[in-house]
Amino acid sequence: MRLTIFHKLFISLMLISMLMMVGMALLINNSFKNGFQSYLNQSEVEKIESMAEDISAYYSSDQGWRQLQQQPELWDRLLRNIGEYPRRPKDHSGPTSRKSRPDYNRLEARLNLLDKDEKSIIGKRKNLRRLHANIQITKVAITKNEQTIGWLSIIQRENIKGHLAERFLRQQLDNFYWIAAWAALFSFIVAALLVRHLLKPLKSLHSAAKSLSNGNFNYHIDVRGNDELAELSLAFNLLTSTLKTQKLSREQWLADISHELRTPIAVLLSEIEAIEDGIRQPEPKYIRSLHDQVITLTRLVDDLYSLSQSDSGILIDTSHTVDITNIINNIANQNEVRLTDKHIAIQRLYDHSQPTLLKADAKSLAQLIGNLFENSYRYTDENGQIHINLQQTNDHILLTIEDSAPAVPEDALPKLFDRLYRVDKSRSRANGGSGLGLSICENIVKMHNGKISAQHSELGGLKIAISLPIKDD
Structure with missing residues (x-):
C-alpha cells in the first residue's frame, strides 16, 4: 500500500499523541498512587499527633502508663476522639488480648503505645517490625512538661492498598481513561484537519508541476501566508515565469539563428544554381562571392560555438595570474x-609598460578584448579613433574601450548584449557582423565575476566599460 504524505503525517501525529497519553497514564497512575497513599499516611499522622496531646494526661510519673493498661475503655475513648471506632470481640480481657484477626486497614490495629524506652505498652508487638518493604513505621513523641514520656507508633504502607482506597483509585483512573479516550478522538479529528490544511499548498504544487510538465507555463499558484510552503510556492511561481521567459527566448533565438543562416545559404544556393544553369560562368569574381558567403557562414558558426562555450563556462580557468x-x-x-588602413587611430591612455595583474583566464580575456577591437573596427567610420584606458583600484581592474562615430541610439544601448541584436542589420551584415560578439563578451565578463556596460562615448561613438575583480571570488 502506497503511503502518501497525508498518511505519514497523520500516523506520526497520532502515534505521538498515543505515546504521550500512555506515558501520561503511567506517570499519573504512579504519581496518584504514591500521592494518595502519602495523603492517607499524613492524615493518620495528624490524628495520632492529636492523640499524643490528649494521651499525656493519663501518664503518671509514679505508675507510668498503668492506668491505660488497666482501663481499656480509656484507650478506646482516645481512639474515638480522633474519629476511630475500635472493634472488640465480646470476650476480651484487655486491649492487648484480642483474639480476633485484626483488620490492618483500620488505624487501631496498627497503632502502638510505647514507653519512653520504646517498649510496647498497648498494641501488637509485631507492629514494631517491618514485615516487608512496603511497610514503614512512623513514631510520634508524647511529651509532658517538655519531656518525652512515650511514643505512639503506627505502621503504614508506602503504596496504596485497601478496598476503599483501591476502589477510589480505580474510579479516578477510569475517569482518566475516559478523558484520554475523548482526547484521543479530539486529537484524531484535529490531526486530520491540520494535516489536510498543511498539505493543501503541496497539492497545489503537485497540480502546478503536472501542468508545467504538460507545457503550460501560465499556471500560477495562489500564495497564502508567509511560511516555508508559501516561500516554496513563490519560488515555484518564479521558476514558472523563468521557464516561460526562457522558452520565449529560445524560440526567438532559434528563429533568429534560422534567419541569420538563411541569408548566406540563400545567396550561396542562388549563385550555385546560376552557375549550374549556365546563367553565369564560373569566373573568379563569382567564385570570390561564394567564398565570401562561406566565410560569413563560418564566422557565424564559430561565434555560435564560442557563445555556447561561454554559456557553459567550459575552458574558463581563473586560477592563474594574468597580465592584462x-x-x-x-x-x-x-x-x-588594418586600423591604419581604415585611418583609425589608437590612443592608449594607460602606461602600457606597467603590468596589471589579476586572477583570470588568459585565453578568454584575449577573446574578450579581441571582440571589442573587432566591434570598434567594423562599426567605426574612417578617419575615426579608438581610446583604450586601463585603471587599477584596490580590488578591481577598470577597462574602457571607446570609439568615435557613428553613435548608438539611446534605446539600443541596453540591447547591445542581446544575442543577434544589431542596431542597423543591413550595415552590420555588410560589415560581416553576426550580432554575437558583445553577447560573448558579456558571458566572459560574468564568468570572471565582473561587470560590463555600454555607454555613449565622448568621442561620438560607443563606450564599453568593464570591471574585473583582481582576485577570483
Whole structure:
C-alpha cells in the first residue's frame, strides 16, 4: 500500500499523541498512587499527633502508663476522639488480648503505645517490625512538661492498598481513561484537519508541476501566508515565469539563428544554381562571392560555438595570474595595420609598460578584448579613433574601450548584449557582423565575476566599460 504524505503525517501525529497519553497514564497512575497513599499516611499522622496531646494526661510519673493498661475503655475513648471506632470481640480481657484477626486497614490495629524506652505498652508487638518493604513505621513523641514520656507508633504502607482506597483509585483512573479516550478522538479529528490544511499548498504544487510538465507555463499558484510552503510556492511561481521567459527566448533565438543562416545559404544556393544553369560562368569574381558567403557562414558558426562555450563556462580557468596589460598590447599591435588602413587611430591612455595583474583566464580575456577591437573596427567610420584606458583600484581592474562615430541610439544601448541584436542589420551584415560578439563578451565578463556596460562615448561613438575583480571570488 502506497503511503502518501497525508498518511505519514497523520500516523506520526497520532502515534505521538498515543505515546504521550500512555506515558501520561503511567506517570499519573504512579504519581496518584504514591500521592494518595502519602495523603492517607499524613492524615493518620495528624490524628495520632492529636492523640499524643490528649494521651499525656493519663501518664503518671509514679505508675507510668498503668492506668491505660488497666482501663481499656480509656484507650478506646482516645481512639474515638480522633474519629476511630475500635472493634472488640465480646470476650476480651484487655486491649492487648484480642483474639480476633485484626483488620490492618483500620488505624487501631496498627497503632502502638510505647514507653519512653520504646517498649510496647498497648498494641501488637509485631507492629514494631517491618514485615516487608512496603511497610514503614512512623513514631510520634508524647511529651509532658517538655519531656518525652512515650511514643505512639503506627505502621503504614508506602503504596496504596485497601478496598476503599483501591476502589477510589480505580474510579479516578477510569475517569482518566475516559478523558484520554475523548482526547484521543479530539486529537484524531484535529490531526486530520491540520494535516489536510498543511498539505493543501503541496497539492497545489503537485497540480502546478503536472501542468508545467504538460507545457503550460501560465499556471500560477495562489500564495497564502508567509511560511516555508508559501516561500516554496513563490519560488515555484518564479521558476514558472523563468521557464516561460526562457522558452520565449529560445524560440526567438532559434528563429533568429534560422534567419541569420538563411541569408548566406540563400545567396550561396542562388549563385550555385546560376552557375549550374549556365546563367553565369564560373569566373573568379563569382567564385570570390561564394567564398565570401562561406566565410560569413563560418564566422557565424564559430561565434555560435564560442557563445555556447561561454554559456557553459567550459575552458574558463581563473586560477592563474594574468597580465592584462600585455594582452591588450598584443591585440592592439595585431590590429594596428588594418586600423591604419581604415585611418583609425589608437590612443592608449594607460602606461602600457606597467603590468596589471589579476586572477583570470588568459585565453578568454584575449577573446574578450579581441571582440571589442573587432566591434570598434567594423562599426567605426574612417578617419575615426579608438581610446583604450586601463585603471587599477584596490580590488578591481577598470577597462574602457571607446570609439568615435557613428553613435548608438539611446534605446539600443541596453540591447547591445542581446544575442543577434544589431542596431542597423543591413550595415552590420555588410560589415560581416553576426550580432554575437558583445553577447560573448558579456558571458566572459560574468564568468570572471565582473561587470560590463555600454555607454555613449565622448568621442561620438560607443563606450564599453568593464570591471574585473583582481582576485577570483
